Amino acid sequence: MADFSIGSILLKTGFFHLTLGHVIMWLIGAFFIYLAIAKEFEPLLLVPIGFSIFVVNLPLAPLVGEGNLIYLFYHYGLEWEVIPPLIFLGIGALTDFGPLIANPKTLLLGAAAQFGVYVTFFGAILLGFNIKEAASIGIIGGADGPTCIYLTTKLAPHLLGANAIAAYSYMAMVPLIQPPIMKLLTTKEERKIRMKQLRPVSKLERIFFPFIGTIVIVLIVPESAPLMAMFFVGNLFRECRVVERLLKTSQNELLNIVTIFLGLAVGSTMVADKFLKPAPIFIFFLGLVAFAFSTVGGILLAKLMNLFLKEKINPLIGSAGVSAVPMAARVAQKIGQQEDPKNFLLMHAMGPNIAGVIGTATAAGMFLAMMK
Amino acid sequence: MDNWTFGITMLVVGMGGTLLTMWFLSLLMGVLKKAFPYKKEEEKKSS
Numbered sequence: 001m002a003d004f005s006i007g008s009i010l011l012k013t014g015f016f017h018l019t020l021g022h023v024i025m026w027l028i029g030a031f032f033i034y035l036a037i038a039k040e041f042e043p044l045l046l047v048p049i050g051f052s053i054f055v056v057n058l059p060l061a062p063l064v065g066e067g068n069l070i071y072l073f074y075h076y077g078l079e080w081e082v083i084p085p086l087i088f089l090g091i092g093a094l095t096d097f098g099p100l101i102a103n104p105k106t107l108l109l110g111a112a113a114q115f116g117v118y119v120t121f122f123g124a125i126l127l128g129f130n131i132k133e134a135a136s137i138g139i140i141g142g143a144d145g146p147t148c149i150y151l152t153t154k155l156a157p158h159l160l161g162a163n164a165i166a167a168y169s170y171m172a173m174v175p176l177i178q179p180p181i182m183k184l185l186t187t188k189e190e191r192k193i194r195m196k197q198l199r200p201v202s203k204l205e206r207i208f209f210p211f212i213g214t215i216v217i218v219l220i221v222p223e224s225a226p227l228m229a230m231f232f233v234g235n236l237f238r239e240c241r242v243v244e245r246l247l248k249t250s251q252n253e254l255l256n257i258v259t260i261f262l263g264l265a266v267g268s269t270m271v272a273d274k275f276l277k278p279a280p281i282f283i284f285f286l287g288l289v290a291f292a293f294s295t296v297g298g299i300l301l302a303k304l305m306n307l308f309l310k311e312k313i314n315p316l317i318g319s320a321g322v323s324a325v326p327m328a329a330r331v332a333q334k335i336g337q338q339e340d341p342k343n344f345l346l347m348h349a350m351g352p353n354i355a356g357v358i359g360t361a362t363a364a365g366m367f368l369a370m371m372k
Numbered sequence: 373m374d375n376w377t378f379g380i381t382m383l384v385v386g387m388g389g390t391l392l393t394m395w396f397l398s399l400l401m402g403v404l405k406k407a408f409p410y411k412k413e414e415e416k417k418s419s
Contacts, residue, residue, distance in 0.1 A: 101401060101404070101405075104397075104398035104399075104401035104402060105398060107394040107395070107397055107398040107401075108391065108394055108395060108398065110394060111390045111391045111393070111394035111395070112391065114386075114387065114390050115387060117386075118382065118383045118386050118387045119383065121379065121382060121383065121386075122379040122380065122382075122383050125375050125376065125378075125379040126376075126379075130375070131375055131378060131379075134379070135382075199410065200410045201410060202408045202409060202410040202411065204407075204408035205404050205405060205408045205410075208404055208407075208408065209401070209404065212397070212400050212401070212404060213397060216393065216396055216397045216400060217393060217397070220389075220392075220393045220396070221389075221393065355394065358394070358397075359390055359394060362389075362390050362393050362394070363386060363390050366382075366385075366386045366389050366390065367382075367386070370382060370385070370386070
């Protein structure tokens, strides 16, 4: 028989189940929303993530348990590996591969910038994380949110919230993290290097590149197929110029819709009893290490390449090998112009920047292949 | 294989593998450039 006593009714409200942990999580959610609104740090992600953190930490709310609303976003979106590849479809549709095709050497800079991923993977093992956790933490250094989420969901889903937040936070902080490292590793003369204008790229090159890219990456690293296939098909929509409606949908509506589900699903993993542990603090620290080493890797390889190249490349563009597109490329441009205001590095830096996206997905595929 | 050894192996194989993959792709992009060179007419069409 139903109990209508005041005590019973009150116990069915959330008030009597509130803990200090819930309140701390509200504050964390509010902090992310503050960063998004006041500082414009990755607002498209941090607003839904922040609000999701807030609502999933309201006791008794049927949101995250099996069968509940946000659980369904998480289950079908992330566990079923649907959302990150769809985000890649949108990114591919938005990306102009021209600078990369015009200067294929920059692919190597995108690969070198994965140095931080592997160094941090090793560092995380030394700190006591298991191998799968270490891989999912290391990938933060690739500065590619969807890849980080994709890999973490597969290898260490309990770290998803912390990893995703670390990846997106550091991506937003690229203009703060990278410049000191860039200045430390380059001389004034190197920062002043002017690069030859990029050659024009033919339409057929643009159309064939998605095929070549898919064949090479997926044959060598099959595990990267869901991300790479969607990335390149999105780019094919863009370059073939006959599927305008699909292109616009991929670039806008679809990308926006999956971004909402992604944010809510990621935030839902940050419930107090799972999140308030020492691991997220280590993850934030290791994420910073990963970013720093990725920047170092890109710059040092650019300097090394300059020993052999006739036409020198400005090592600053190596730092853009971390995928944060286009923020990292803009930072390279800005630092270059501090030395020479008439030096335009942006388009040159877009090459390694896009290569970084491919490089991070390749690195994720490597981890998955090795850990199967 | 203990975690430490696996970590070092992954660092070397993973980094090397990523570099090799991208290097191979860059080689094929060179072929692409030769196969489909940019023609002046494209410039006129796009303008």
